[in-house]
Amino acid sequence: MFELNSFLQQQREQKLYRSRITCEGMQGPLQVCDGKSFLSFCSNDYLGIAADPRIAKSLCNATEQYGVGSGAAHLINGHTSAHHALEEELADFTGRERALLFSTGYMANLGIVSALVGRNDAVIADKLVHASLIDAAKLSGAKLQRYHHAGVSSLMDRLAKASDTKKLIVTDGVFSMDGDIAPLPEIIANVDKSNSAILVDDAHGIGVLGERGRGCVEYFDCNDDVEILMGTLGKAFGTFGAFVAGSETLIETLIQSARSYIFTTAMPAAIAEATRTSLKIVQSENERREKLQALITQFRTGAKQLGFDLAESITPIQPIIVGSAEQALQMSNALSDQGILVSAIRPPTVPAGTARLRITFSAAHDETQIEKLLRALESLA
DSSP: OOOOHHHHHHHHHTTOOOOOOOEESOSSSEEEETTEEEEEOOOOOTTSOTTOHHHHHHHHHHHHHHOSOOOSBIIIIIOOHHHHHHHHHHHHHHTOSEEEEESOHHHHHHHHHHHHOOTTSEEEEETTOOHHHHHHHHHHTOEEEEEOTTOHHHHHHHHHHOOOSOEEEEEESBOTTTOOBOOHHHHHHHOOTTSEEEEEEOTTTTTTSSTTSOOHHHHTTOGGGOSEEEEESSSTTOSOOEEEEEOHHHHHHHHHHOHHHHTSBOOOHHHHHHHHHHHHHHHHOHHHHHHHHHHHHHHHHHHHHTTOOBOSOOSSEEEEEEESHHHHHHHHHHHHHTTEEOEEEOTTSSOTTOEEEEEEOOTTOOHHHHHHHHHHHHHHO
């Protein structure tokens, strides 16, 4: 085996070494990790339904019908009536002709991009898109160009200079580390659709934004102008997996060409059935989104009074930028000592010099817990 210790030592010295914690029990504001009780502000369970007993009951009932494993890929014999029903319901939810399930959001992005563009094409991506979209562009063989974060004029400049056959514009809907929302109306207004298409990875917006939780496209009322929508099911939906929604032609193309769909085992049918229950909750219980927004407002008001410089985010992702990786780690450890779990996000996840505390909120939190977080942050300020 070749030598690896020098890399690990370098990670430690630069305060970039990543360590896992071991948690017990269900997702929720209160967790036991490594044997210690914490108030957690680092989960993506934005609507607080990952531990909902209705979803758990659906999962248990479905295992009696379908068992635990799916056995094969969708194109062999792993595609069940549960998968098919969920795809139809997700298509209806997103207002699209079809939807297609993937095992993870990472695999969905790899499959979409590599199936739609190739060596003679271009992928033009926001500077801060998720790593899966960058890897997808590289895998496709297309020419990858990056535009300034949320910079429509920078995007237009890249488009004007690109002479490639097809141009795929990719952006997060809600950016996972900053919590801000892509300027979709401005992007749409300036893109020539004759040889371009827009892919929005709305992993952190779907379920959270919009009156019915349809995400960024509902928030901006631009659903018909975004050809390719990717959403995940392991965040606001509280289960597991991902989907792509779009036209009949798009979905059939992905079924024929997306390698991360064709050559992998389907998600368990029981998970799909549980997600059908989750989808009903996401659509019908708007009070969860209302409560979530109230908690976000409470936190932002209190944090600004304490002098923290917050990002421009109305979403559950509320980062506090601290700069160095060492300082972010120290602050995260100091909060941990007070029984509060907040992740320190460091390079290469975020650019050098922008290490941060990534605070995330859930509708399962309450006002008292937000106040406890603010008091703990005050002790660090």
